[in-house]
Amino acid sequence: MTKKATHEHTRRYNSRLVLRTIYENDQISRAQIARITHLTRPTVSDVVADWMEFGIVQEVGLAPSRGGRRAILLSVVDDSRHLIGLDLARKDFRGAVINLRGEIRHRVNLTLADSDGEAALRTVYELVDTLMQSATSPLLGIGIGTPGLVDADRGIIHQAVNLKWKNLPLRSLLQERYALPVYMANDCQVSALAEYTFGPDNIMKDLVVLHVGWGVGAGIVIDGKLLHGNPFGAGEIGHIKVTDHGERCQCGQVGCLQAVTSDLAMVRQVRAVAHKIPALLQRAYTPFVNGVTFDTVVALFNEGDETVSQIVHQVGQYLGIAVTYLVSILGGCRILLSGRIIALGPGLLNVVREEVQRRALPELAQNTEIDFASQGTDIVLRGASALLLHNELGLF
């Protein structure tokens, strides 16, 4: 609680405030900055001079004349710094060189050759090594979205089952190797940051990204800040019970959200009733069943197959139950579904909405918006860059 408000503190605060103001206003004069921030003109000029010296802000021209001297306009130089974003939550590791606007300038994807933890770590190094060579501006740092339980404060991946990582101090490993600031959170958490930062404007600022892929988890932004848990675990809803039925989860329980709604779960359910699906029966049946993928599920759903529609409907209801838990605990907020289920479109979304209308308190349901996430397949990369830009430059 005893955080000092010294001159240094104020200066840093003002410096970031000015940069953010320029960043948020495409072109802006020093006078306008002073008006918006309530800082004095000399303070604004001093701070702007610093940012210009770093090359992060530049003068870009003159404002239209209003009689009198025309004001000089300032802009952020979007590519004056680059940063490295990593998405480690896919079967392939993905990395990108990203600019100050979260725009991707260069991509590298690397297949995980081996499935042990050491090999996965070597692949991270290889990815960053390669990306560093592609950056054409000084690097600001590395932002990471990783699967698993992440102690973001200490920079440790407590557990990431699929990568066989346990208590991996990824931040300090990377900081030592590359001498750059490193920030990390789990993939769902950075996805929520991506939506908060780059998503469409919305008066409802509290949001949850509910990610449904081969795993299911949530990222939660409240009051503009990511919820982490103490020390971690916020949004780990893959194993909350949503039904008394369904296949046993790998965790040993029955009825876990993840076990009944992940894309894998949907594929498994469709395979199990393949004999009832005309479009599958038309082909040589038995060998084809194993060829059913999530894309097949989407195709069958879009064709209106009744059996598959029932399965998707049931998945939507389970997701609706999970959303009801979320809003009952967090209060009114925006819920954005992300992951491969987006391909199921409004047909799925409407079931989720109806289930929440049916289950949640009417006042809560009224204050809940349910949509698909807007940031596409780069959501984790963009979120990782938002995490870094926020922490290093005070943007957003």
Place this chain on the structure above:
Amino acid sequence: MTKKATHEHTRRYNSRLVLRTIYENDQISRAQIARITHLTRPTVSDVVADWMEFGIVQEVGLAPSRGGRRAILLSVVDDSRHLIGLDLARKDFRGAVINLRGEIRHRVNLTLADSDGEAALRTVYELVDTLMQSATSPLLGIGIGTPGLVDADRGIIHQAVNLKWKNLPLRSLLQERYALPVYMANDCQVSALAEYTFGPDNIMKDLVVLHVGWGVGAGIVIDGKLLHGNPFGAGEIGHIKVTDHGERCQCGQVGCLQAVTSDLAMVRQVRAVAHKIPALLQRAYTPFVNGVTFDTVVALFNEGDETVSQIVHQVGQYLGIAVTYLVSILGGCRILLSGRIIALGPGLLNVVREEVQRRALPELAQNTEIDFASQGTDIVLRGASALLLHNELGLF
């Protein structure tokens, strides 16, 4: 985002920082304050002079000699200001005059004569009128814990079914009538603040108060801040589904947490199986069943009655499910059970703990502490005072 850091802002921040430092350290010198806060000696002296002029801080003596001049020690004058706290979440309205330490100096309880919303509001006025006459120091303001859905930002009680209040602008009504600052939140939320502020020290700062009385709800403090929901609804978990069974809830659904765990629900369940309970059979059975109260349930449980133990055990399991939802969404934190169920003691608490161990991810369960709340029957009054002290003086 564009909040200015002006001189005025810094001054106010420093002023509150110094007061908080004195408040947290029983007796402290100006030099020690400067060391702790990193403020300059002259700044500390200026700010202290202001607080002394208000009469909120006073010089209380000299520090033990360490050679050289002995330093003057400062303390907060605990009763230099009083505040009014209201607990509107009981059958009787309770109010108190409270000092700067959250200590209750005077109490008034008023029975709700009538059950319409206007009468309830008149009773609030009567309560405050009476309390104002008992305050022996200048009043800092009014802090309120109220039932229902509360839009704390706008000071409106969106809905409080039992008091028949709907969209009641309680804050502006009281501010106009008494010309004092008013802060409010719902009873579970201020209870969480009470535990955060006045409860035993704990390194786990994120906490949830899970209140189980005639209603069931939660108050959530994350990073020292109350979660409100947008605009309200955080912690409204009374109607989350924890089972496919049980009596129908007044909301129309089956399996709501509140319908199966409230004290009323327990009484109802015991009445329904009274014919299996030897201690009840010994008496004239039928008329006595209606005399079974929650105290009877507690007594029978403590006597080890098997039927009642089963009922309490089942309640503990349902609460465990709810706690699992809470930690799966919020991450590792402290869960404090409050309300009349505290009387059921460790016998209940252990069932809740076991259920969470069984259901939650092991890493989450390890980072979850489950206990009873520490603040007793004054928890709402003390929480309401914490809300006011925090907002008006920057304490805690």
